[in-house]
Each structure stands twice: as structure tokens, then as C-alpha cells.
Amino acid sequence: MVADLSDPMVPSPFCLQKVRKETYDTFTLELEPANGADGFPFAAGQFNMLYAFGIGEAPLSISGDPAKPQTLVHTVRAVGAVTQAICRLKRGDVLGVRGPFGNHWPMEEAVGSDVVIVAGGIGLAPLRPALYYLLSNREKYGRIAVIYGARTLEDLLYKPELEQWRSQFDLDVDVTVDTAPASYRGNVGVVTTLIPRARFDPFHAVALVCGPEVMMRFTVRELESRGVDPENIFISLERNMRCGIGFCGHCQFGSAFICKDGPVFCYAEIQPFFAKREI
Amino acid sequence: MTMENLERMLTEHPFFEGLNKRCLQMLVECASNVRFDAGEVIFREGEEAGLFYLIRHGRVSVETFAPNRGPVIIQTLGEGDLLGWSWLIEPYRWRFEARAVELTRAIALDGTCLRGKCAEDHELGYELMKRIAYVIENRLQATRLQLLNVYDGIRS
Numbered sequence: 001m002v003a004d005l006s007d008p009m010v011p012s013p014f015c016l017q018k019v020r021k022e023t024y025d026t027f028t029l030e031l032e033p034a035n036g037a038d039g040f041p042f043a044a045g046q047f048n049m050l051y052a053f054g055i056g057e058a059p060l061s062i063s064g065d066p067a068k069p070q071t072l073v074h075t076v077r078a079v080g081a082v083t084q085a086i087c088r089l090k091r092g093d094v095l096g097v098r099g100p101f102g103n104h105w106p107m108e109e110a111v112g113s114d115v116v117i118v119a120g121g122i123g124l125a126p127l128r129p130a131l132y133y134l135l136s137n138r139e140k141y142g143r144i145a146v147i148y149g150a151r152t153l154e155d156l157l158y159k160p161e162l163e164q165w166r167s168q169f170d171l172d173v174d175v176t177v178d179t180a181p182a183s184y185r186g187n188v189g190v191v192t193t194l195i196p197r198a199r200f201d202p203f204h205a206v207a208l209v210c211g212p213e214v215m216m217r218f219t220v221r222e223l224e225s226r227g228v229d230p231e232n233i234f235i236s237l238e239r240n241m242r243c244g245i246g247f248c249g250h251c252q253f254g255s256a257f258i259c260k261d262g263p264v265f266c267y268a269e270i271q272p273f274f275a276k277r278e279i
Numbered sequence: 280m281t282m283e284n285l286e287r288m289l290t291e292h293p294f295f296e297g298l299n300k301r302c303l304q305m306l307v308e309c310a311s312n313v314r315f316d317a318g319e320v321i322f323r324e325g326e327e328a329g330l331f332y333l334i335r336h337g338r339v340s341v342e343t344f345a346p347n348r349g350p351v352i353i354q355t356l357g358e359g360d361l362l363g364w365s366w367l368i369e370p371y372r373w374r375f376e377a378r379a380v381e382l383t384r385a386i387a388l389d390g391t392c393l394r395g396k397c398a399e400d401h402e403l404g405y406e407l408m409k410r411i412a413y414v415i416e417n418r419l420q421a422t423r424l425q426l427l428n429v430y431d432g433i434r435s
Contacts, residue, residue, distance in 0.1 A: 120429060121429075123430075151431065155430065176355070181349065181351065181352070182342055182350030182352055182378075185381075187338075188352040188354055189354045189355055189425070190421045190424040192420075197358065197359065212429055212431065214429050215430060218429070
């Protein structure tokens with residue numbers, strides 16, 4: 001059961017069905033409602049608060065297919081006490097879920113345009129639902145370019161799917177890593193170096209960007225220098241999300257709360273705050 | 280390959296976009312059309328840097344050798360990119376190795392010939408310097424980002 005909106009602070013129990021190891025510290029979890037509910041409808045870009053019982057909660061983007069709400073999918077990187085506890089869970093274990101929270105990627109607004117997805121590191125996880133959506137509604141969009149960067153080959157997420165996407169003729173997928181052995185035949189260099197080469201019409205394109213903020217800052221610059229209007233650049237931000245409903249104020253970003261007004265923001269709207277160190 | 284074809288290829292390459300005809304004609308005299316098969320070494324670290332390349336098709340990896348790690352790719356260049364500026368800076372030796380990742384077609388420009396022309400014609404020299412400085416600046420920025428490890432954020 002999805003968290004009752006009248007009491008969004010109460011987590012619902014979800015049972016872990018499947019765990020897939022993506023990298024040495026990142027796992028994709030498939031969850032199903034433990035109370036027999038139908039599923040978990042969500043929109044691409046939204047996040048949940050996942051509760052490891054007795055330890056705490058962490059905000060985690062949903063990384064599954066919005067057209068398949070029967071299973072809730074999260075990709076989790078074990079970086080803190082909560083995420084490490086979540087990554088230690090085994091099949092059949094139960095955790096608490098509150099959500100879905102926040103807004104979503106502008107999939108409707110992008111209809112008729114080229115779409116360029118730029119992901120860095122684990123930032124591919126919140127963008128994967130958007131890509132699933134685009135592929136399910138392929139005829140509504142122009143060119144689709146996916147640009148994905150990671151530190152090393154070992155840090156790449158969703159390797160089997162990446163291979164599948166790269167083999168599709170209706171999708172351009174470019175992957176790059178910061179360093180690689182000489183036997184590697186793919187691209188080496190930071191993710192921004194792929195933007196000038198990517199095949200999309202910058203004057204009729206919507207860009208969806210997610211990754212660490214420093215990566216997004218440089219990506220936005222590169223997109224702008226290619227000619228993409230800041231109104232058409234959307235980025236997914238993260239701060240210290242706690243309540244998920246804009247109540248506690250932990251994730252305040254300028255005049256917005258990221259959990260409620262975001263996590264997806266139009267770059268033109270947050271441009272004045274984006275590079276401010278104090279915010 | 281006729282001079283006209285070479286001039287057309289130079290005009291079409293992003294590196295020389297907007298360059299005037301007089302300068303282009305001077306460059307053509309130092310240019311040749313080249314191709315490299317997949318895996319072919321284009322130049323090796325320490326060798327004399329006599330040429331540089333404007334990639335038309337294909338991909339090239341820039342590599343170095345690190346003790347205990349073996350050969351490491353530093354960057355991959357592709358269509359529209361410039362390969363090599365050591366021909367311009369003393370002691371005119373390649374600092375890295377370049378290898379074609381796949382069949383690669385490029386325009387090779389003779390650095391010694393170009394240095395001579397730039398010394399004689401400062402308009403050409405200034406144009407070339409501006410364009411190469413732009414490439415170097417972009418590569419420097421990209422290298423800084425690589426050093427930052429920009430993907431090591433907290434998002435999951």
C-alpha cells in the first residue's frame with residue numbers, strides 16, 4: 001500500500017523480492033507491498049523515504065519502470081548507516097516505504113522535442129524511469145540521446161540494459177569513463193566532453209540531467225554553450241530530505257523545498273541559486 | 280586527393296570553421312589526407328612531433344603507460360576533434376601515445392611547415408593559436424573535472 005496521504009509520515013511495509021549487485025557498493029532492490037496491496041504507482045523522477053527498521057530513513061529515487069507499478073525498484077548506494085543497512089537486507093526481509101514524494105521529469109512537456117539525458121554516476125538511477133517512459137512512448141519524441149559518465153568501468157550501473165539500449169536504432173547511447181585500460185574500446189573522458197558530439201537539435205531539445213551537483217553545473221554550461229535554452233534544461237537536486245512533504249525544512253533550497261517543489265527543477269528557475277555556495 | 284578536396288575537407292572541419300580563404304589556402308599546402316586502421320599506433324610518447332591531426336571519422340585513444348597498471352587511456356577523441364599540439368611547443372616531442380580505436384580518417388598537418396608559415400604570416404599564426412588555445416582550454420577543463428571525480432556524489 002502506498003503511504004496514506006492523510007498520514008504521509010507512516011511507512012508502509014515492503015518485502016524485498018530480489019537484489020542485484022550493480023557495483024561493489026551499489027545494489028538494485030525489487031520490493032513488493034507486504035500487505036497485499038496492488039502496487040506502487042509513481043511518476044518518473046519521484047523519490048521515496050526508505051526506512052531500515054531500527055536504524056533510520058533515507059531518501060532514495062525510484063529507478064524502476066513507471067508502467068510496471070507492481071514492483072517498486074530502488075538502486076541504493078551504500079554510503080551511510082541507513083543505506084548500508086538497506087543493502088545488507090536479504091530476500092524476504094521487510095523495510096518501510098513512505099512516498100512517492102516530489103515532482104517528476106517533464107515527460108509531457110518534452111513531447112515533440114528531442115530529449116537528451118545526461119547522467120553521472122548513480123544519477124542514472126532517477127533517470128532510468130524517464131528513459132523507460134520515453135521508450136514506451138517512442139513515437140511522441142524526436143531523437144533521444146543518453147549520455148552517461150562514470151568514474152571507471154566497474155562503476156557503471158545497469159550494464160546489461162546499457163548494452164541493450166546501445167543496440168537500439170531509435171536511441172543514441174554514449175557512455176564514458178574517467179579512466180580505462182588500453183584494451184577498452186569505448187570512450188574515455190569526463191561526461192561533458194560527449195555533449196558537443198551528441199546527436200540532438202539543441203534548439204528543439206529538452207535536457208534531463210542528474211548526478212552530483214558539480215557534474216550538473218558543468219553539464220548545464222556545456223548544454224547552454226551548445227544552444228539549449230535554460231528553460232528546457234531540467235535537473236534533479238538533492239539535499240537533506242527528511243519529512244518528504246515540505247514540513248520540516250531540512251531540504252530548503254532558496255525559496256523552495258526540494259522534497260515538495262522538486263527534486264526536479266527547471267534550470268532557468270533556479271539559476272540564481274544554483275551556483276551559490278551558501279545555499 | 281586534389282588540393283580542392285583537401286581545402287573542402289579543411290573548411291568542413293569544425294576546427295577551421297570560419298577561417299578565411301587566404302589562410303585556408305596556406306594550410307592546404309601543409310595538409311594531407313590520412314587513415315589509420317583499428318589498433319594502429321598514430322604516434323608514440325617521446326617521438327618527434329612533426330604532425331597534428333584533425334579527425335574526420337573514427338575514434339582515437341590518447342594513452343600513457345603507468346608502472347604497475349600498464350597502458351592507460353586518458354582520453355578518447357572523435358569526429359571533429361584535434362589530435363596533438365606538441366608540434367607547436369618545444370621540444371616538439373609527443374607526451375602521450377595515440378592509437379586508432381576504430382578505422383579513423385583524418386587530415387594530417389605538417390607542423391614544421393605550419394610553424395614556418397605562422398612565423399611569416401602573423402594573421403595565420405594568430406588564428407591558429409586562438410583555435411589551439413581553445414582546444415587546450417577545453418581539455419584542461421575536462422582534465423580538472425576528471426581530477427575532481429565529479430561522479431562521487433551522495434545521490435542514490
